[in-house]
Amino acid sequence: TQLLEQSPQFLSIQEGENLTVYCNSSSVFSSLQWYRQEPGEGPVLLVTVVTGGEVKKLKRLTFQFGDARKDSSLHITAAQPGDTGLYLCAGEETSGSRLTFGEGTQLTVNP
């Protein structure tokens, strides 16, 4: 079973601050996906990174996939209270579409 370590698990910051969430593994993934989940709802896909070294931007969110396709990061610039939520990384196994999820990062942005 492939493991994906996500950190930090909890993060509480003030509006306007920057933050980075990390996902690391010793295994190679065919893709790495980042989700955001609100309480009582299913996860919503933010982005999928596929190529080693790939960088994708989604407004104030920047996603990176490591060169070896084993790790990824999510950076949020100038966080806003609306960014509050549970952020999940998930690695897609090379042998199929099965996903391994990280432990999640509960982000709270205080106004």
Next chain:
Amino acid sequence: GAVVSQHPSRVICKSGTSVKIECRSLDFQATTMFWYRQFPKQSLMLMATSNEGSKATYEQGVEKDKFLINHASLTLSTLTVTSAHPEDSSFYICSAPGATPGTQYFGPGTRLLVL
């Protein structure tokens, strides 16, 4: 876009009863679906892979006789929690991979409370 639905969204049952949760892919076919369980303030844990027309594949530690999975059609997978107990109370989520590699569509989840 592709949508996955779940029914019911919430269910409360008595200990010892069985509960069936449906997962449907709308507007697309899914030969494979995945079932997850999520406890409060935790991440999603994969329970099993549902395969259309064949037996489900269960993750280590998940009892196949307790969590019955049936994938009878290309758009429907069901998870039945048999003889439910309070410790089975959780948020159950299903997903289905999309046609594009790296895409996965998640259902809205089912909140199960066993009294």
